[in-house]
Amino acid sequence: MTNSIIIHKHGGPDVMKWEQIPLKSPERGEVLINQTKVGLNFIDIYQRSGVYPLDLPSSIGMEGVGVVESIGDGVENVKVGDRIGYVMGTPGSYTESRLYPADRLIKLPEFLSDSQAAAVLLKGLTVSYLINRTFVVKKGQTVLFHAAAGGVGLIACQWLSRLGVEVIGTVSTDEKAEKASAYGCHHTVNYSREDFTKKVEEITEGKGVPVVYDGVGADTFEGSLKCLAPFGVLASFGAASGAPPVLKIGDLAKKSLYLTRPVLGSHTATNKLTEEIANLLFDAIKNGLSIPINHRYSLKDAAEAHRDLQSRKTTGSAILEI
Ligand SMILES: NC(=O)c1ccc[n+]([C@@H]2O[C@H](COP(=O)([O-])OP(=O)(O)OC[C@H]3O[C@@H](n4cnc5c(N)ncnc54)[C@H](OP(=O)(O)O)[C@@H]3O)[C@@H](O)[C@H]2O)c1
Incomplete structure (x- = not known):
């Protein structure tokens, strides 16, 4: 048996219940993980609320860190006692122990504590693919990153500014705004009182930006398109304010724009894909990228963590502790 956060129906934070559930032994290719920390991510809210429906009852969560407790037949890439982390796969990281496919595990470098790993794996790998694959940023460019003080946002601000990219962050x-500036954001725009499209026009002297990284969705999508320079890329990677509106393909025509809806699941679909973006992330951390763990909750209190994240009270990363 193990203790897990389980939902029996989709809904608000209170649908999450702390329950004992049975735990099987690992089958071929699986490991049993004794978890120590769990990363809190916005996708957990989509899973809990039903924006991404799950087969119920189910646990939720896509990021965990811990120690390999036992291994199934055929597992060769890790051994009992290894410190590992994982992102994505089957939802269910809100638990003390769980089974997980061995071939998706990420071995943790020694310089990363369990807390740091839970705070940075999912968000840092997301930044890693967004800036190295979705749109490959170059020194000297100016980019727009929405929700710059959030979990993904503070990692992105730092990483981009270290690459010599000028960051406009909403x-x-x-x-x-102070938080985002402290983490390398060059121009902060308070989009609750300023029109971010006008600010981008001013800052870029009417040229627009080559890329907008938009994890906010409904409230920013149309403005994001306006901020782009000709041939610009809108990376619509999340929907914290709700799903973006349906777009007419002709809306891209005026400036020959590109629109993409990337997800970490595709960017970690194979070991090779994961390793490539993980190595870039680990190198960036070795070179000084810091990991802002601004909130810690007990896993049992996941409801409180969800209330804070969805009501925009958090900044940087939050972790759930076991
Ligand atoms: N596609 C992928 O691969 C991928 C991977 C990871 C994360 N994501 C997405 O990236 C975004 C950021 O994720 P995160 O976990 O780091 O969360 P987060 O940025 O820490 O939290 C979301 C932030 O979005 C902003 N926001 C704007 N309107 C909002 C609203 N109506 N309700 C709640 N928040 C609102 C808030 O910042 P302000 O108060 O400053 O506006 C809030 O702090 C999410 O959309 C998430 O789904 C996508």
């Missing part, structure tokens, strides 16, 4: 409060 935030909803002055405190968040």
Whole structure:
């Protein structure tokens, strides 16, 4: 048996219940993980609320860190006692112990603590693919990153500025603007009182930006398109404010724009794909990228964590502790 957060129906934070559930032994190719930390991510809210429907009852969560407790037949890439982390796969990281496919595990470098790993794996790998694959940024460019003080946002601000990229970041409060600036955001725009499209026009002297990284969705999507330079790329990678509106393909025509809806699941679909973006992330951390763990909750109190994340109270990364 193990203790897990389980949902029996989709809904608000209170649908999450702390329950004992049975735990099987690992089958061929699987490991049993004794988890220590769990990453809190916006996708957990989509899973809990039903934006991404699950077969119920189910646990939720896509990022965990811990120690390999036992292994099934045929597992060769890890051994009992190894410290590992994982992202994506079958939802269910909100648990003390779980089974997981061995070939999707990420071995943790020694310089990363369990807390740091849970705070950075999913969000950092997302930034890694967004800036190295979705749109390959170059020194000297100016880019727009929405929700710059969020979990993905603070990692992105730092990483981009370290690459010599000028970052325009949107935030909803002055405190968040300070946070984003402290992590390398060059121009903060408070989009709760300023029109971010006008600010981008001013900052770029009417040229627009070559890429907008938009994890906010409904509230920003149309403005994001306006901010792009000719041939610009809108990377619509999330929907914290709701799903973006349906787009007419002709809306891209005026400036020959590109629109993409990338997901970490595709970018970690094979070991090779995962390793490539993980190595870039680990190198960036070795070179000084810091991991802002701004909130810690007990896994049992996941409801409180969800309330804070969805009501925009958090900045940087939050972790759930076991
Ligand atoms: N596609 C992928 O591969 C992938 C992977 C990871 C994350 N994501 C997406 O990236 C985004 C950021 O994820 P995260 O886990 O790091 O979360 P987060 O940025 O820490 O939290 C979401 C932020 O979005 C902003 N926001 C704007 N409107 C909102 C609204 N109506 N309700 C709630 N928040 C709102 C808030 O910042 P302000 O208050 O400053 O506006 C809030 O802090 C999410 O959309 C997530 O789904 C996508």
